[in-house]
Amino acid sequence: MPAGTLLYAQSGGVTAVINATASAVLQAARTKKVRVLAARNGILGALREELIDTTTLSTAQVKALAHTPGGAFGSCRLKLKSVEADRAKYERLLAVLQAHDVRWFLYNGGNDSADTALKVSQLAAEFGYPLTCVGVPKTIDNDLAVTDCCPGFGSAAKYTAVSVRECALDVAAMAETSTKVFVYEAMGRHAGWLAAAAGLAGEGRDEAPHLILFPERPFDEADFLARVDAVVKRLGHCVVVASEGIRAADGTFVADAGGGKDAFGHAQLGGVASHLAGRVKDVLGHKVHWSLPDYLQRSARHLASKTDVEQAMAVGRAAVDCALAGQNAVMPVIVRTADEPYQWHVDVAPLSKVANHEKTMPKGFIRADGHGITAAARRYLAPLIAGEAYPPYVRNGLPDYVVLPQATVRRKLPAWAG
Template sequence: MKGNVIVGQSGGPTAVINSSLAGVYRTAVDRGAKKVYGMLYGIQGLLDEQYVDLSKYIRSDLDVEILKRTPSAFLGTCRYKLPDIHENQEIYVKIFEILNKLNIECFIYIGGNDSMDTIKKLSDYAILTGQSQKFVGVPKTIDNDLALTDHTPGYGSAAKYIATSTKEVIRDGIGFSYKKQQVIIIEIMGRNAGWLTGAAALSRGEDCDGPDLIYLPELTFDIEKFTAKVRKLLEKKDVVVVAVSEGIRIKDGRYVSELGSASDYVDAFGHKQLTGTASYLANVIHRDIGCKTRAVEFSTLQRSAAHLASRVDVNEAFMVGGAAVKAADEGDSGKMVVIDRVSDDPYQCATGIYDVHKIANGEKMVPREWITKDGTYVTEEFIDYVRPLIQGDSPSVMVDGIPRHLYMGKK
């Protein structure tokens, strides 16, 4: 490697997004990069020439290990949609002026669907204008909805947190309901894909029955059928626990959250902010059945609980970060690193690389055959797919009883 590397993070963070950053940094240094720059707040920050020399913050192997276990985005992220090239070439001219000034050879972007759109547009512009930089994407999303990769870094740790917390919520409900009926509704992230919500089923085992019902956004949600199902369950048990995706929709296409007091906020990619699904359904059950209800939102804890990260996830996130640098250094551009599952028993995976044009702006849904016929649970095939991804622990470096994170101060 003769030039420098620049890396950015984009979109919603995960518990292991910084493990990918550590993988990029370590591999770039090992392959001879003179400098490894970090964009502050992704491509949006780069446009304002906000970047740092990562060697000022990652000074030792211990720093690398702490970074791997630091949640949220160390560099800061953005949700910034680059315009199409024909709409505004000035932005692209500015970006490439900055990249050329920094002698950037490899541009690495860690993110999900929208971030791969950025890689696609920048690599296309480089080809059109004869620029030499290579652009490679590193997959990241707890939603697990990126096409062509078996799964995405971030998903395994989020699934582990969801399964663990669901089990604890169930235990709490059972222990606090003597002769009282209660319905607990857990709201889990997932706009269009139900990978996260389905992970609640992993809480089921010898010591826990798991949630009674699971509803994914892949199927239309019927409020009347839902209420009838809960009423029937309450005839047999005192505590009913339901896991719902925040993105479940009714027949007319509206999100259930919109039926309550949903936010009007829409991000740069046109995504509505979803919240309040569990609260709305809890109110419906209380009104129609009259029992005690509780709405639980795991919210940002799903993506930030690094103390409960899966070791498999941490290691794979580091691996794909390194693979992206290797691919770019060897001439690939307009590509994204993917994870290919080689074996289920024992679980083994390897990295591959695919054209980002086939990935950007697509979504991988939970297969219909992995959802039960009545649409109220996931199948064993779903559970078998997820279970290997939550294995192992990745203990934090503890200081005074609290996890130590790598922190650069005010950005």
């Protein structure tokens, strides 16, 4: 049994498959006889010294994690700033790690988390503390650099494509006397990855979604309304997919429901669909409905992509391998070698190449008219939503999701004053 402890923490918005990564981490560590602590509520738990002892979990619980959405140990939105600005936090973090003999730190999150993991590794080196830091990719936003795709995205993409196809069939059936325009709001602050995934729901200009609004293209209301009206005139109905982050030409968000900012300093958005629906109703006079799935789209484990689940588990296993091999300041990434039949494997990238970069959608993925996806986008997206990975259901018709005990190990340090 290797000396030392592995600390695993989840960060940022959770996904349908981040727990699949956690499950893989725990399973791989158990095989190697490595003790794993899990920070409660992400990096916050590490700072507060709230560490969950995963060795008390049963094999069945660890296995059930792989089909449970949400974040089993809790996650958080807490971005550490530069080492200079947040030195006390970094030093507290190292103190906690040292107190619990943590030699391997796995941080499961997006690009902010990659940055944090990188800084922790640098500070540990500065202090001469032997620590291996490994980032583990996760985000439904699919905006991490280097990796071909991000665990979490494929399942949200599958949910989006299937949901849009389903509600489009509903709208088409009723359009003659009822709703003619339907607006579906997809998550995506800066990049329209999920909106693009909706494009998989149909092919050709007559199949829904008829219009996709990408944050990559400036929103022009008059043009939008004219396009909606033309589709309604041609087909009798129109299904629109709008990315939450669409902005007018002057850069202002089309709808900013909250008007606030989250802990990461990002604008907190929402309400694009209801805004667009209102404009369609007021200007065009068509009966309109809209849907805001919100968290449903990132927690729909019941409709996870098999590809996504497999990749989420693969990066978890690879992260443990990296850690135990002493590969410091790296992140396992997905490398695609073929579109069809889809082939991929896990490689390892330096965190410095991932941290604080944002992968945008290639320009060649958006159709020339700006409102649909190209064949290249389909080739990229289709394998990511392929396959089903249903959770087991219990007798009462609900998935057998597991809720883990959150008891933490005994503290060794004074309470955190931060």
